[in-house]
Amino acid sequence: MVQIKRFNTTDSDFNEKLDKLLAFENAQDDAVDATVAGILADIRSRKDAALIEYTNRFDRLAVTSASQLELAPQQLQQSLNTLPAVERTALEQAAERVRSYHEKQPLSSWQYTDADGTLLGQKVTPLDRVGLYVPGGKASYPSSVLMNAIPAKVAGVPELIMVVPTPDGERNELVLAAAAISKVDRVFTIGGAQAVGALAFGTETVPPVDKIVGPGNAYVAAAKRRVFGIVGIDMVAGPSEILVICDGGTDPDWIAMDLFSQAEHDELAQAILLSPDAAFLDQVQQSIVRQLSAMPRQAVIRASLENRGALIQVRDLADACDIANRIAPEHLELSVEHPEHWVDKIRHAGAIFLGRHACEALGDYCAGPNHVLPTSRTARFSSPLGVYDFQKRSSLIQVSPQGAAKLGEIASILANGEGLQAHAKSAEYRYIKHR
Structure with a gap:
């Protein structure tokens, strides 16, 4: 019962x-955090040497060079080619639906010119390089590859680096096939906090990324918390x-x-x-x-x-x-x-x-929408992973002489009010000259 x-x-x-x-007590384990801190510091200092050491220790491998930890693109394609037809078809159909959904999401650049000739706008730019963490071994999730990699590629990220541990050399062919379908650029067979550190800091072999996404165990979550600020992260998910x-x-x-x-x-x-x-x-x-x-x-x-x-x-x-709405669940049926x-009465939910x-x-x-969703009531203020998480926005400001005369006076008054005289003088130079 x-x-x-x-x-x-x-x-x-x-x-x-x-x-x-x-x-839900989401406090991280102090022992885990201390272990992760040591691993990250070691990766940052000794780079490839530390990465090889931790990978051999935790995944029970015997590599001697970090180059041995990278899979060639042909190996990914081979995994796809040798899948049973029914699995390959399902993976390709899922990927197409996920791609189609996310292609409707991209933020676009825009601009306008106001009456005094000042141009204002927004420029949307994809991140240069993103790291995708994927659990390995028996606990492998090809769906996570699709959900994280495809939005990044739709956003225009030129280089996507995937890391996936292979304990005892065990590789999941579905995961590698999903990487091939999703157009992942490089795959390293590393995992744990050491993989997060390699992505965040870079080593002689693994390039540093701008953002790290993807699920992992307590050590991976602790590592993502610690490197946030050096790189972006998607979220630290709860149950x-x-x-x-x-x-x-x-x-x-x-x-x-x-x-x-x-x-x-x-x-x-x-x-x-x-x-x-x-x-x-x-x-x-x-x-x-x-x-x-x-x-x-x-x-x-x-x-x-x-x-x-x-x-x-x-x-x-x-x-x-x-x-x-009070619960703000990850999934709501x-x-x-x-x-x-x-549905109009629902304000807080990751997916409905x-x-x-x-x-x-x-x-x-x-179905198509992303399965990376906010947990632990964070749906009150956060959203599903999407194309927008792999893009950033830059403001555009081009000021005409007439605009400088108008805006400069406003800026000068406010800057002097804040006691920032250099700000005020910088604005005054522009508008005084054109009076």
Whole structure:
């Protein structure tokens, strides 16, 4: 029997129960952070020599040169060519959908000239070089390659460097095939904090990048935190989350499996169902018990549901939307009759799935939108990964003589008010000359 929590929003202590359910201690382990700090300092100092040493130690390899850690483009293409046809087709179809979606996102440069002849605008430029971290070995995710690499290439990033550990020399052919499909430029078989350090600082073999994206373990997350500022990072993600709002009209087996789809990630993942129908909540609970035994990762699912999962009865769907905004989930399924009516009431969610057939798993792999999403309530202020994360914006200002006369006087007054006389004089030189 799965002991998943049952709440009701009419409970006098519901707010306290919900706060406790959502609480997640995301403090990083001091021992992990100390280890990472040492590795990063060593990589920064000894570069390739340190990279080789850590890679041999942690991945149990025996390389003698950093050049041995780079895969040739032909090796990526070979991985793609030797995939079973069904896997290659699925990977290519997913990639095409992801690419098509992100091609509609690019920010564009723009400019205008105001009445006094001053030109103002914005120039959008892709980052020069981006690093993509991909977990390796058995825990490999080709979908993460597609979701991180394709938006970068759509944004116009000229060089994309992928790092992926190969513990005991084990390579995942799907991951390498995904790199080939996504047009990754270079791939190094390195991982952990040492790979993040190599990307951030550069070594004799690995070039430094401008931004590092992609998921990883606690050491990778700690390393990304530490190098932020030297390079950009996408985010430091917490455990995966799903929130389902259902009116009771969806097959309870579908909903139970949707909850499983996130719970199977790890014991700290969160899966919550909101419904005004108490009988439906009972049916979903029964389905959870019935279907769990068939799941290969049943122990992980059970721990996730019992520790951080919940079935919550709400007053109505409006009440459910209010609670959803409070939770600000990574994934939100609106499994209701008219989702287009309720979506306008949702303000905070990483990805919103509309209707009974839009399950979160489709978004993870092939629907098109990015599956790199804000977690731990950060959907209140952040967004899914996209093309815009691989571009930067520069302001354009070209001032005419007439504009200098107008703007210079304004700037002079404000600069003197702030006690910055050189600013004021710089502006005055422009407008006094043209009076």
